[in-house]
Amino acid sequence: MCRTGGVPEPTGTGDEAHTTAAFTALLEDSVEDLYESAPCGYLSTMMDGTIAKINATLLDWLGLDREAVVGRKRFADLLTIGGKLYHETHFAPLLRMQGELRGIALEMRRQDGGRLPVLVSAVVKHGTEGEPLLIRITVFDASDRRAYEQELLRRREDAERARAEADEARRQAEADRARLADALAVLQRSLVPDSLPDVPGLETAVHYHTASPDQLGGDFYDLFPVAGDRWAFFLGDVCGKGPEAASLTSLTRYTLRAAAHHDPDPASALSTLNAVLHERYTGGGNPRYCTCIFGIVEPGGAQGRAVVRLASGGHPPALVLRADGRAEFLPTPGGLLIGVVPGAPIGTAETVLAPGDTVVLYTDGLTEARIGPGRDDLFGEDALHAFATDHAPASPRGVITALTELLEGFGDGLDDDTALLALGVPATPSTPDPASPTVPATSHTS
């Protein structure tokens, strides 16, 4: 059903005559005028493209005279060069193959040198024998449409460019992140030993938990031989995280190593570290400090006993799990944070490990883990003591395994780096067992 606005629909016999009269008044009385003055261009060509007929509308659009066109020009001659090439490579072959084409976008050349974007449809008229006789072409002015398409195209190109730039930026960011992660991993490995050395007469075990893979940790530990069949070990926690903490850790680790070789007295080593850090940081107006517990162990005593001497600067006390099932802290009172004040006091302690005894050093990531339903409470030293009592006696490997499971149980309550180091005298006199090589246990988690 098609209605034209303004023309009332016939409703009865009385109005019919009136309506017919209205239609008649509007009726095109000349087919020729309809052709010539139609709101689109018409032309007909021979099969070779020579223009045989063209209407006034198209001549007017192009600014051409009929005499200069009919019989003298081909349809392709009315097109721009680009349009002409497209005509030869696409339009003409398609028309030959299909007999019809619709809505082809072309540009025509105007007499004044301007261009007229058009949409062209064409159909081949065939004779009674099926032979192609001529081509009928209609031309629609597509200036506005083409301008709109150009705008769409421009927006699409803008969007594609923006997307390409965003992709490139993301690729760059990912590459940067990967490079940074590689660098951090290398640096992190330089702050703690790859594995603990094999100490005759002792068993050792370690665990390191990194709270954030993207951040360099602030905890550190080490174990290495010094003169006279003795071994030095330390574990600590520098303030802060990231590259600044890492540089502090590095300075701390190598200062303690050098100091231990120079004078293997635990308190002297920490005093040297205190002097170095104070001079390097606090003296320069950039106070940085650490807590640290440093020890010398001398295995191979009577009945396999080992003497342990400890010094501490502001670090949580070491924990000893005895062979008889007791657990006790080894207080090192009076020690201050390392690096804050010159000549800081250092606390010391000493104990003897009998077969089956294990000493555990830890950082405050363990005791300050958040527990409880609201993660409001800290795990604390009392709970740690109770935990140790439950597990004593335990070998270094056994206690580290138990503590690692405890840490995992904290879940997101464990929000700081945590280092654990345990040394102990094996419960039975250690005789080399080929079935279980004495590789020190070392584990890292993150």
Added chain:
Amino acid sequence: MDIRRRNNVNVVGPADAPVLLLAHGFGCDQNMWRLVAPALAERYRVVLFDYVGSGGSELAAWSEERYSSLHGYAGDVVDVLEELDLRQAVFVGHSVSAMVGVLAAQAAPERIGALVMVTPSPCYIDDEGYRGGFSTEDIDELLASLEANYLGWSSAMAPVIMGNPERPELGQELTNSFCATDPDIARVFARTTFLTDSREDLKGVSVPTLVLECEQDAIAPREVGAYVHAAIPASRLVTLDATGHCPQLSAPQATTAAILDFLESVK
């Protein structure tokens, strides 16, 4: 790689007959040969294919690097010849494919025994002492209109295929992909076609060659046909009484007759 599938290879005609390889130019695909292939296939084994990027080829095999040079298209021709193990084949190339055939014959001389160059042009741009028919500005305009007219052309390239009662041989088997091309691929093919100067390559042609031109051709005017004929000593020039750049469509009988006549002479 499956070359037959990649290049949409189709073979018709007697199996033991001499071989004609028909290569389409810029614009459409192997359907360009539809009006001449049946007559040729009565006496010859006719091999049809699409260049990668055109018609029914595997678009995934297309790369801008390979198909930015006519040597890439010649590589397709040699691949097809080797895949079918064809020797002394007659290569029939339309438009830009005529020059592709020249390059393929240089690359695999034992496989191509004669050339038929349909409306060839070794260079579309005018040069000193040479008239290709177009200025650099003309070609730039074509390439620019390829860019600018993307939306309009994409509808033109995927035309509605309708029944054609007057010419039933055309209607049925045409696929929607006829003349449909990825706009990016079309742009590269157009650039390669219209910006390549292959005049030097004509000197190396040593096989019998037929140069087919049309009386009226807006893309390859008669001066260009004469130039190609003069540059290839072993060539014959035939001017068809036809208009346009595609005599195999506008004058299929005359085109077939000229090709068959040439094939008789080089037997």
